[in-house]
Amino acid sequence: MSYDVAVVGLGPAGATAAYYLASEGFKVIAFDKERFPRYKPCGGCISLKVEGLLDFDISPVVEETIRGAVFTYRSGRELEILSDTPVGYNVMRDSFDDLILKKASAAGAEIIEGCRIRRMSEDRDSVTLHTDSGDTYSARFIIGADGAAGFMGREHFAIDVKESAVSITAEIPYERSRFPDIEGRLFIDFGLVPHGYAWIFPKKEYLSVGMAGEAMKVRGNIKDYFNTFVQTHDLLKTLKVGKTAGWTVPIFYERGSTTLQVARGRVALVGDTGHLVDPFLGEGIYYAIRTAKAAASFTADSLRSGASDLESYQSWLESEIYPEFKGAGKISSLVYKYPRLWYKLLEQEPDIMNRYYDVVRGKESNGSFYQWIRTNMRSKPWKVFKGWLNSKLA
Numbered sequence: 001m002s003y004d005v006a007v008v009g010l011g012p013a014g015a016t017a018a019y020y021l022a023s024e025g026f027k028v029i030a031f032d033k034e035r036f037p038r039y040k041p042c043g044g045c046i047s048l049k050v051e052g053l054l055d056f057d058i059s060p061v062v063e064e065t066i067r068g069a070v071f072t073y074r075s076g077r078e079l080e081i082l083s084d085t086p087v088g089y090n091v092m093r094d095s096f097d098d099l100i101l102k103k104a105s106a107a108g109a110e111i112i113e114g115c116r117i118r119r120m121s122e123d124r125d126s127v128t129l130h131t132d133s134g135d136t137y138s139a140r141f142i143i144g145a146d147g148a149a150g151f152m153g154r155e156h157f158a159i160d161v162k163e164s165a166v167s168i169t170a171e172i173p174y175e176r177s178r179f180p181d182i183e184g185r186l187f188i189d190f191g192l193v194p195h196g197y198a199w200i201f202p203k204k205e206y207l208s209v210g211m212a213g214e215a216m217k218v219r220g221n222i223k224d225y226f227n228t229f230v231q232t233h234d235l236l237k238t239l240k241v242g243k244t245a246g247w248t249v250p251i252f253y254e255r256g257s258t259t260l261q262v263a264r265g266r267v268a269l270v271g272d273t274g275h276l277v278d279p280f281l282g283e284g285i286y287y288a289i290r291t292a293k294a295a296a297s298f299t300a301d302s303l304r305s306g307a308s309d310l311e312s313y314q315s316w317l318e319s320e321i322y323p324e325f326k327g328a329g330k331i332s333s334l335v336y337k338y339p340r341l342w343y344k345l346l347e348q349e350p351d352i353m354n355r356y357y358d359v360v361r362g363k364e365s366n367g368s369f370y371q372w373i374r375t376n377m378r379s380k381p382w383k384v385f386k387g388w389l390n391s392k393l394a
């Protein structure tokens, strides 16, 4: 049977694309190798700006509304920076992803769970997906959303899966009533894991605990860093850590001035498959939904006009998304190369974080935040920062 669009992978990216295309009346089929609800290693913190992207209510799956964070440096020097208004929400990924999947199904997308796509073949007028069990499905366009290290990016777009951060995560059951002070807060630690951060994101029944760092700097020691974190952080000391999961975070990368090509002919990559993850925070859910929604819209345009490519999606990424990632990359170098100095700066000027919360809310760009630090912090008199900032911000 032939479809207008076939989607590979039904995380937030694939399910969003399927939802918007099916809502517009297109004939959509979407596959996932898992059956839902399925577990996905993730902190599950979604920024406030996600709300404005989706045209349905996500509140049924929100477990915590976040107003800021309690920061630590190597599990000590606690620093709470809270805002009066929400910055984001914590969700469990099994129920969040399942919600979007059900919306896609209700909108009319044909959903095939428990079915792995093995390979893709292209001809002039259509693209064919080949499943594990030997079935084939053809469509005029394909959305690749098979996640970090997915075959669509690796085999069809030469994405380098090694250009990813490494991470480890665990869901730790806890009694909420024993921790009355955590409401509305994330817990974020700098300095323990090289070139990254560790986190505790509270949900109703679990604390999602994890860390991510640059692979080259972590050098295979992520489990040791994680053990140190759970043994030293005040919130975790008394809790029992069970199963951990390792995963990669496919952050945005460039080779010189060449940006990633994630759309070609009748195929477009969205979300993690296309390395569309903020390189500072590791925020991927917002970008999965945003890029999927855009790819769905460009695909709908091509289906209506009879065009045979999705090049317009690539141009959109280059003008709307990649500049954001480049800005986040600059912040990342500033913070993670010198976490001790960054932390000292934060202790002296906690308002920096209030301003960054506006970036997370989508009110300010990474680039303008970086520029603001550059202009304002440079003029601060502290000797200790001067050399550092001058060298980093030149």
Ligand SMILES: Cc1cc2nc3c(=O)[nH]c(=O)nc-3n(C[C@H](O)[C@H](O)[C@H](O)COP(=O)(O)OP(=O)(O)OC[C@H]3O[C@@H](n4cnc5c(N)ncnc54)[C@H](O)[C@@H]3O)c2cc1C
Pocket (backbone or CB within 6 Å): 008, 009, 010, 011, 012, 013, 014, 031, 032, 033, 034, 040, 041, 042, 043, 044, 045, 046, 047, 115, 116, 117, 118, 145, 146, 147, 148, 150, 151, 167, 168, 169, 210, 212, 247, 248, 249, 270, 271, 272, 273, 277, 282, 283, 284, 285, 286, 288
């Ligand atoms: C430890 C960790 C913590 C994170 N914390 C956060 C956070 O707090 N906030 C945030 O915004 N981001 C976070 N991220 C990033 C976020 O998890 C991802 O960016 C997000 O899941 C991307 O969604 P996606 O739909 O692109 O991919 P995924 O959610 O990975 O979905 C891909 C889907 O494709 C399916 N699939 C794979 N291969 C095939 C195949 N061959 N055939 C059929 N189906 C296939 C998979 O089963 C999966 O369901 C974190 C990542 C990690 C690793």
